[in-house]
Structures are given as C-alpha cells and as structure tokens.
Amino acid sequence: MIRASERAMGIEYAIRDVVLPARELEKKGIKVIRLNIGDPGKYDFQPPKHMRDAYCKAIQEGHNYYGPSEGLPELREAIVEREKRKNDVDITPDDVRVTAAVTEALQFLFGALLNPGDNILVPSPSYPPYTGLVKFYEGVPREYLTVEENGWQPDIDDMRKKIDEKTKAIAVINPNNPTGALYEKKTIKEILDLAGEYDLPVISDEIYDLMTYEGEHVSPGSLTKDVPVIVMNGLSKVYFATGWRLGYFYYVDPEGKLDEIREAVDKMARIRLCPNTPAQFAAIAGLTGPMDYLEEYMAKLKERRDYIYKRLTEIPGISTVKPQGAFYIFPKIEERSKWKNDKEFVLDALNEAHVLFVHGSGFGYAGEWHFRIVFLPPVEILEEAMDNFEAFMRKRLSS
Ligand code: PLP
Known part of the structure; x- marks a missing residue:
C-alpha cells in the first residue's frame, strides 16, 4: 500500500464528517432535515x-x-x-x-x-x-x-x-x-x-x-x-x-x-x-452594484433567527445565546446525563429526530457540549425540524 502523508491524513472537518451517518439513513429512505452546512445557495438565496x-x-x-x-x-x-x-x-x-x-x-x-x-x-x-x-x-x-x-x-x-x-x-x-x-x-x-x-x-x-x-x-x-x-x-x-x-x-x-x-x-x-x-x-x-437584495435577504434571515431562537428557548435540557450575526446558532446541552458527549448527542438526534446538526466539539474545546444549527431554511422547514427535535428532547429527558 502506498502510504498517504500524515499531514493530509490528519485533516478533520466536523461539518462534513456528520454527513456520512445522515447518508446512511437517507439510503434507507428516511428524510433527514440537514441543518449542518452554511450554504445559502441550497435554500431561497441566490447571488443578485x-x-x-x-x-x-x-x-x-x-x-x-x-x-x-x-x-x-x-x-x-x-x-x-x-x-x-x-x-x-x-x-x-x-x-x-x-x-x-x-x-x-x-x-x-x-x-x-x-x-x-x-x-x-x-x-x-x-x-x-x-x-x-x-x-x-x-x-x-x-x-x-x-x-x-x-x-x-x-x-x-x-x-x-x-x-x-x-x-x-x-x-x-x-x-x-x-x-x-x-x-x-x-x-x-x-x-x-x-x-x-x-x-x-x-x-x-x-x-x-x-x-x-x-x-x-x-x-x-x-x-x-x-x-x-x-x-x-x-x-x-x-x-x-x-x-x-x-x-x-x-x-x-x-x-x-x-x-x-x-x-x-x-x-x-x-x-x-x-x-x-x-x-x-x-x-x-x-x-x-446595488445592495437592496441584502435588505430583503436579511429580513428573511432575521425572521428565521427569531423563530429558531424562540423554539430553542422552549425546549428543555438546552440553553441558547441569541446570535447577532451570520446564520448559525450554538445551543448548549445543559442536561448531560443521557449522552457521553456532544457527538453522541448529535448522532442520537440524527437517528431519532432525523435532524442533522454539527457537534460543538468539532469547533474546538470551548464548543464541547454544544451543537451548531444552521438557520438558513424557510420557517416551515425549521418548524418541522424543531418539532421533531423538541419531541426527541422531551422523550429523552423523561426516560
Ligand atoms: N470563514 C468563515 C468564518 C466561514 O464561516 C466560512 C464558511 O462557512 C468561510 C470563511 C469560507 O469562506 P469562503 O467560501 O470564502 O472560502
């Protein structure tokens, strides 16, 4: 076998790493709501x-x-x-x-x-x-x-x-x-x-x-x-x-x-x-050129930010700081007795609630026991994701 360099083999990228288990579910015909990648072009945003x-x-x-x-x-x-x-x-x-x-x-x-x-x-x-x-x-x-x-x-x-x-x-x-x-x-x-x-x-x-x-x-x-x-x-x-x-x-x-x-x-x-x-x-x-498109897009993003923040504050076992920029929210897992770490939490949410987040430790040590959600999708999709996630949390916390 021709060995690859340690430099390249050492590369980790949490945001894309969680996609593999999501793909496995999708192969079985399960619909996964992916909230892991910060790409506006996948939703209702295009360059002007x-x-x-x-x-x-x-x-x-x-x-x-x-x-x-x-x-x-x-x-x-x-x-x-x-x-x-x-x-x-x-x-x-x-x-x-x-x-x-x-x-x-x-x-x-x-x-x-x-x-x-x-x-x-x-x-x-x-x-x-x-x-x-x-x-x-x-x-x-x-x-x-x-x-x-x-x-x-x-x-x-x-x-x-x-x-x-x-x-x-x-x-x-x-x-x-x-x-x-x-x-x-x-x-x-x-x-x-x-x-x-x-x-x-x-x-x-x-x-x-x-x-x-x-x-x-x-x-x-x-x-x-x-x-x-x-x-x-x-x-x-x-x-x-x-x-x-x-x-x-x-x-x-x-x-x-x-x-x-x-x-x-x-x-x-x-x-x-x-x-x-x-x-x-x-x-x-x-x-x-003109920047008026940005005003329209920021209004949509603000509605989505406000929606997801409100939903997350109503879900037990987590706490959330309101983001002031970009399109990510980074809640903290307060209830830790049910999972070994944040990665296990994210995989559990994927398998049970069919929503894909990214584990916080993938962003460095201060991200441990957190998870990142991308709030780019329209409110209807966020609503479905939060309904599933809320049911998952309530079930886990009562078990
Ligand atoms: N810097 C930050 C903080 C980002 O969040 C991202 C993408 O998510 C990038 C850079 C990547 O930017 P680019 O597409 O310009 O390579």
Whole structure:
C-alpha cells in the first residue's frame, strides 16, 4: 500500500464528517432535515441578478483566460472602494490580493507566516479550517476562549496567556461561526492593543460583515494605527455566491511590517497561477452594484433567527445565546446525563429526530457540549425540524 502523508491524513472537518451517518439513513429512505452546512445557495438565496448577468457576460465575451496572480486591476480597485466605504481604510489596489475565496486566503497567509512549530491564535469555538489549515502548514493552532456568558466575546486575558515567542498572528472571526457573536468595538480595541504589545499582526475574517441583526460590524482594519491588520472577505456570504469560490484580502500596514509576508504570499499566489477570471467580473458587478437584495435577504434571515431562537428557548435540557450575526446558532446541552458527549448527542438526534446538526466539539474545546444549527431554511422547514427535535428532547429527558 502506498502510504498517504500524515499531514493530509490528519485533516478533520466536523461539518462534513456528520454527513456520512445522515447518508446512511437517507439510503434507507428516511428524510433527514440537514441543518449542518452554511450554504445559502441550497435554500431561497441566490447571488443578485446583476452579478449573475456579469458572470455570464464575461464568459460569453471571452474573458476566459488566465488573469494576473494578484487579481484583475479593475476588481482590486472595486475592492478598495468597497472597503473604504465599509471600513474607512487607507489602502490602494496594491494592498489587495484576490483569491479562490477566504479559504485560499487562509492557505496563503498560514503558508507565508508559519514555520514548523510556530503558532497562530484562533478563537475557540471557531470555524474548523482555522485549526485544520494551521496544522497542515505544520503550525500549532492555539485556541483562545470566547465566553458564552458574555455573548461569546473573546477573553482577552486568555488570549494574552496563549501568546508565546512562537506566536505569529492573532486570528479574529467576527461575526463568528459557529456562535453568531458580533464583537464589541471595545473588544476589537483590546485585541489591537494586545497585538501591538507583542508585535503581532491581526488576521480578521469579515466574511459575514454586513450580515448583522443587531449592531454593526467593526473591523480592526478601521481602528488600527500601527498594528498590521490583514482583512479577509469575499463573495460567499454577503453576496450569496458560495460556489463561485472568489474572495480577497488586503493589508492595512502603514509601517510596512508585513513586507516579507507580502513577498511570500505573492510567491504562493504565482505558483497557483490566478483566481477565476470570469467570476472576478461578477465580483466587480457585486461590489460596485446595488445592495437592496441584502435588505430583503436579511429580513428573511432575521425572521428565521427569531423563530429558531424562540423554539430553542422552549425546549428543555438546552440553553441558547441569541446570535447577532451570520446564520448559525450554538445551543448548549445543559442536561448531560443521557449522552457521553456532544457527538453522541448529535448522532442520537440524527437517528431519532432525523435532524442533522454539527457537534460543538468539532469547533474546538470551548464548543464541547454544544451543537451548531444552521438557520438558513424557510420557517416551515425549521418548524418541522424543531418539532421533531423538541419531541426527541422531551422523550429523552423523561426516560
Ligand atoms: N470563514 C468563515 C468564518 C466561514 O464561516 C466560512 C464558511 O462557512 C468561510 C470563511 C469560507 O469562506 P469562503 O467560501 O470564502 O472560502
């Protein structure tokens, strides 16, 4: 047998791992309500028409060639304008890199930052590719706590404790997946102060930046003075185009502390040639075009968020913090005598109630005894899922 690398064999991705047992049930003809993957395109959300038209037009007009490794100049200009509007950042197109979505941005940044044994601070709980990709590049993900009782805001003291001489950056995911937390301005300032104290860059994942229900997203890019900040964003969430695989990041680095990182990232960008060319034309249309679709979509999402939150608060044995952004809710399992751990709980709910959640421990140690629900589907589907889940919980708790 030809052995695979330990690096690749070590990869875990909880969100997709739970799909296998769900498929087994489906093979037996059982209908499973899947609330595990954060993909709006699977429900009643599509990228706006002006973006779809621009994508088709680019293909029809022959924009099917390799573009520059750093992205098309017109798109980098549009990104600068969008980010100046949103975050009031002082950047030029030269500070922007276009990628195959945020996932490739993470690969570039971790690849450029990490030597074996170096570490990156990542939130706990957090979106799993953060830990997975840091490990892939032979780094160590160090999880800092976010505190449920405090609306899942990061614990700055814990963050400080996790920094050592091998720390290369602090990653911030805001609004957060899986908790739906929106960080306060004060918290962002404290993170920047801490990063400044230890001379670390902040990597800011802002893929859900305009998806907030209460309050507005604050970017560390908009508040920094001398701390280098790398902001990542893309088309997947706010522009509802997950399958197009297009994103970007930019450096807010007034003192040029990231010059070598930029050089390393550009080397990585060159060996993968370039991002998808026609999708970049769609991105220009999205970033410069009207945003009225977002208002309509956010109204739908808010109704679904409010519905699921209300239902969950009525179910015994669990407690829930109301998410303020993104489209996830992350309840805590309070009644623990019936299950060994959160994974067993999720499998039990799948087999008995035929609803698919993701176990919280798949998002890091602070996610233990929690589970993540995606509330993208229409209320009728959420209602059926919650009816089944509520009956399951009441039965289990009375047995
Ligand atoms: N970052 C966070 C916090 C996410 O939740 C996700 C997807 O769910 C991504 C990044 C992936 O983004 P992209 O589709 O741009 O690779």
